[in-house]
Amino acid sequence: MSSSTSTLPYAFKRHWMSSMRLNLNHFWMTRLMGHLLHPKVEVDxxxxxxxxxxxxxxxxWASELAAELxxxxxxxxxxxxxxxxxxxxWRAPNAHFSVVDCFKPFPDEYREKFDVVNIxxxxxxxxxDCAESLLANVLTLLKPGGYIQWFESLPLSARVVARNNGQITPGCDTLVNQWRKPAGHSSYEWVMNLASLFRKQNMEVIADETLSNPDQYQPIASQSWLVGIEEYLYQQKEGGQLEQLQKQLMEEAQGGAFVDVKYTLVLGRKSSVPIM
Ligand SMILES: C[S@@+](CC[C@H](N)C(=O)[O-])C[C@H]1O[C@@H](n2cnc3c(N)ncnc32)[C@H](O)[C@@H]1O
Structure with a gap:
């Protein structure tokens, strides 16, 4: 068999790439935040x-926290x-992994069980159209006075950051457009107003922070995107436009142009008295 012939199914390769990207993103975001659990989470x-x-x-995230606690x-x-x-x-003794659909009502054993929920x-x-009902469902997991820590990218903050002597950046421009409107059915209002969503559910907002990448992380963001597109290529087995986008993004990154997004981190607290 030629060394260039791959017999591994696409699904395997996509799986590794996806796990590697999520893990890379974890270490990068944890570095950006400076913590796993927000310091304003009061732990008695x-x-x-x-x-x-x-x-x-x-x-x-769960494995790292389990090792820390x-x-x-x-x-x-x-x-x-x-x-x-x-x-x-290889799981930590105090980390339990379960298959659960978080859009469905949680099993009774988990109701009001948790001090903190991370998303x-x-x-x-x-x-x-489903953000509010998802949050209401998640709240059923929390003890009175428990916390939700929710971290997301802010799609409408996507922009090209370039130090490339004014070269055009069609790849970065395409990616920015995809960030801003990747799906016809979502305006992403929910994530741009995450703290308001918490307040609508009678939660106290303890922290509402916007985080930005320092210059030295811009290449990481670009690498993460290139791998993300590769996962999609493996899934779809389609080349064409996406490969062209990858090529453009790679060349533009080498020339000093990246797509930057900001992040939102909201920490909310469930009322400590039951709502009548
Ligand atoms: C982008 S990954 C984020 C993983 C992880 N939170 C992190 O920060 O590395 C989104 C995860 O949500 C999971 N997911 C999708 N729909 C879900 C649902 N209805 N209930 C629970 N998990 C879901 C996916 O399987 C996937 O592992």
Whole structure:
């Protein structure tokens, strides 16, 4: 067999690329934020903390928090698919991984069980018409006085940042347009107003922060995008326009042009008294 002939199905390769990108994004975002759990989360006793990570993906956030907290604290990682979960033998003893659809009512055993719920990178899953009901469902997981920490990219902040002597940037321009309107059915109002969404559910907003990439992270963002497009190519097995976009983005990055987005981090607290 020629060394250039691949017998591995596309699905495997896409899976590795996706996990690697999510893990890279985790370390990058954690560095940007400076914490796993927001410092304004008041923890009386870390040894009894119960945390849920929704749409956990590779479980890297949950696994890191499990390693940071006392072993008696419990982290539940929920995802609609177990495809990217770490192998069982390598899971932290206090990290539990379960297949759960977070748009459906949660099993009774999880109701009002958690002190903190973490949500990150749900932009592709949530639309304006379901954001409110999703948040209401998530609130059922929280103990009174519990926290939701929600982190997302801000699509309408997408812009080209270029130090390229005024060269044109058609690839970056295309990517910015995709950020701003990747799907016809979502205006992304929900994510641009995440704190308002919390307040609508009678939550106290403890922190409402916008984060920006420093210059040295711009190449990372570009690499992450190139891999993201590659995953899509593997999934679709289609070349053409997407490969052309990859090529443009790569060349423009080498020339000093990137697509930058900002991020929103909202920390909200459920009322400590039951709402009558
Ligand atoms: C972009 S990934 C983010 C992963 C992780 N939160 C992170 O920050 O690395 C989105 C994840 O949400 C999961 N997901 C999609 N729909 C879901 C649902 N209805 N319930 C739970 N998880 C869901 C996907 O399977 C995927 O793992």
């Amino acid at each position: 006793d870390a040894s009894t903390l119960q945390v849920a990570d929704l749409g956990a993906g590779t479980g890297i 006392p072993v008696s604290a419990v982290i539940h990682a929920f995802d609609v698919s177990d495809e990217q979960f770490p192998p069982e033998a 990150r990178f749900w932009l592709c899953i949530v639309n304006d």
